[in-house]
Amino acid sequence: MSAGDDAAFAVFYDRFAxxxxxxxxAILHDPKESEDVLQDSxxxxxxxxxxxxxxxxxxxxxxxxxxxxxxxxxxxSRQRQTRLVDAVTAETDDNAGSAPSERAxxxxxxxxxxxxxxxxxxxxxxAQREAIDLAFFAGLTQTQISEKLGAPLGTVKARIxxxxxxxxxxxxxxxx
Amino acid sequence: xxxxLEEQASLYVxxxxxxxxxxxxxxxxHDDAELxxxxxxxxxAAAAFAHNAPSRPLPPELRERILGQLSSSKTVAFPRxxxxxxxxxxxxxxxxxxxxxxxxxxxxxxxARLEExxxxxxxxxxxxxxxxxxxxxxxxxxxxxxxxQRGILKVTKLPANSADRDYQLWLVDSRYKDPVDGxxxxxxxxGTMNVPxxxxxxxxxxxxxxxxxxxxxxxPKAEGPIVLLGK
Numbered sequence: 001m002s003a004g005d006d007a008a009f010a011v012f013y014d015r016f017a018x019x020x021x022x023x024x025x026a027i028l029h030d031p032k033e034s035e036d037v038l039q040d041s042x043x044x045x046x047x048x049x050x051x052x053x054x055x056x057x058x059x060x061x062x063x064x065x066x067x068x069x070x071x072x073x074x075x076x077s078r079q080r081q082t083r084l085v086d087a088v089t090a091e092t093d094d095n096a097g098s099a100p101s102e103r104a105x106x107x108x109x110x111x112x113x114x115x116x117x118x119x120x121x122x123x124x125x126x127a128q129r130e131a132i133d134l135a136f137f138a139g140l141t142q143t144q145i146s147e148k149l150g151a152p153l154g155t156v157k158a159r160i161x162x163x164x165x166x167x168x169x170x171x172x173x174x175x176x
Numbered sequence: 177x178x179x180x181l182e183e184q185a186s187l188y189v190x191x192x193x194x195x196x197x198x199x200x201x202x203x204x205x206h207d208d209a210e211l212x213x214x215x216x217x218x219x220x221a222a223a224a225f226a227h228n229a230p231s232r233p234l235p236p237e238l239r240e241r242i243l244g245q246l247s248s249s250k251t252v253a254f255p256r257x258x259x260x261x262x263x264x265x266x267x268x269x270x271x272x273x274x275x276x277x278x279x280x281x282x283x284x285x286x287x288a289r290l291e292e293x294x295x296x297x298x299x300x301x302x303x304x305x306x307x308x309x310x311x312x313x314x315x316x317x318x319x320x321x322x323x324x325q326r327g328i329l330k331v332t333k334l335p336a337n338s339a340d341r342d343y344q345l346w347l348v349d350s351r352y353k354d355p356v357d358g359x360x361x362x363x364x365x366x367g368t369m370n371v372p373x374x375x376x377x378x379x380x381x382x383x384x385x386x387x388x389x390x391x392x393x394x395x396p397k398a399e400g401p402i403v404l405l406g407k
Contacts, residue, residue, distance in 0.1 A: 010243055017242075018234045019226060026229035035235060039242050043377065044396075046246045056216045057223075064223035072191060073396060077353060117227040135190040136225045142192050161179070161186040168221035 009046060016060065017042070020067045027071040027137050037074050041067040068136070075139040120170040128163030131156055177214060185211065189218045245378070302385050304406035311335050314367070316404050318385045320347075325378060329361070331369040334403065337362055337389065343403070344394045347375050348384040355386060360394040383407060 017038065024041075025034040044066055052062055121129060127149075134145045146153045184201050187193050193201055205211055304316040314334040320327035329345055337343055345358030357376040363369045384407035389400045 006243075006247060009246060013239060013243060017239070018231075019229075021234045021238075022229040022232040023226040025232040031235075034232075035238055038238065039245065040377070042242050043245065047376070056212075057219055061220045061223040064226045065219060068223075068226070069191065070396070074353075077397070117224045120224070121228060132190075132222075132225060133228070135187075135192060136222065137229070141194070142187065145192075157183050157187060160190070160192075161183040164186045164189070164218050164221050165182065167224065168217050171221055171224055 009049075012045075012059070012063075013042065016063050020063060023064065024067055024071045027068070027075055027139065033074060033078075034071075037070045038067065041070045044070070072139040117171070120167060123170055124163050124166055127151075128159045128166070131159040132163045132167075135160055177210065181211065182214070185214050185218055189215060189222045300382060302382075302406050304385055304387060304404040306333075307402050307405055308335070311367075311403075314404060316385075316387060316406075318345075318406075320382050320385075322379065322382065326372060326374045327358075328370070328372050329358075331361075331363060331367075331387075331404070333367045334363045334369070334387075335367065336365045340392050341389055341400075342392050342394055343369075344388050344390045344398070344400075345373055346386045346388065346398055347379045347382045348386065348407075349379045349381055350383060351380055352377065354397045357394065357396065358385075360390070 020041065021034060021038050024037050025031070028034050028037065041063075045063060048066070052059070057065075124132075131145060131149065134140055134148060138145070138148075140148065142153060142156065146156045149156060151159075184193065184197070188198070188201055188205075205215060300318075300320040300322065302318045302320065304318065306312050306314040308314055311333060314332070316329060316331040316334070318327055318329050331343075334343070342360035343363060344360045346355035347358050348355050356379050359371075359373045359375075361369055361371050361373075384405070386398070386402050386406075387404040388398045388402050390398070391400070
């Protein structure tokens, strides 16, 4: 894929776009904006394929970090411009499953990975999981997370550190 | 590795370090292989959190839209019949710049006349003026071919950028909330620069252009001061 091959990138899209879209939507809670951010993310990945270093991160990690950065950037931009709409809407189809266009083998692989990750997350304490959840999806600052959780800033930082280190130790080779 | 550093690394992967703290950490990261390895590991762990998002159906039509855009965004050789276009742009730029040098006061009228000519009918020309107190005479000209989605930027009298900074060009298009990235560039010690550019995202109607001073390598969205601005 590093050569920018169209077919390889299409496979890459089929493999990762469903999960990335779900993640972006969990951050933005807006279908149109999520589509735009997914598009921007793939454009950026396409341009950056030559700089991807397989010795430093898996493709999944690389794709998640680029897409999450884009989504958080969009979220903060929205907040800055005080055009934040009601972010959490009742979505009846949040658990509707994979899109019809997703390949069955990809969906199965993702499902396996998701189960492993959720098992790993279950081993974290509630406080650690909650702090990381806000850090990952909410686009809040350290101080805002502290206020939201009603916990001292130092405590929040420690929860994020301990939770992430624990997750690293538990996950091992998952999500590669 | 000590706890404070682990804590910083954990916050860093979520983008929770700010300002000086973030800059200091990135400097240390650059020099410390062990810290880089830790950050890579934590990136991996943090990315796994994406699986915690509730599943959301991916619109099927998005595949064609995205892959289609990637396909069309590739840098391609000029087709044989269109070879005159880059030369026309270059010629237009040279012509425009000569007008700027010759007569700053009346150049807009002259450019307007040039734009009426066939050669420039599909080409937009913009003059960017300085926002810098220390370089009030800095200026730039952008020649933009919307149909080809490429242009040429010529800068004069702009202070040379330091090694850890880049100038970055932005195109303003009302379709997007934020200006579109036009690429980064360096300015030589003589304050001049002449470079072709191609925006990161298709621009349908360029309503203005800006140049900001950013950290090296550029940023997805302008953060630094605007140094040149115009339309």
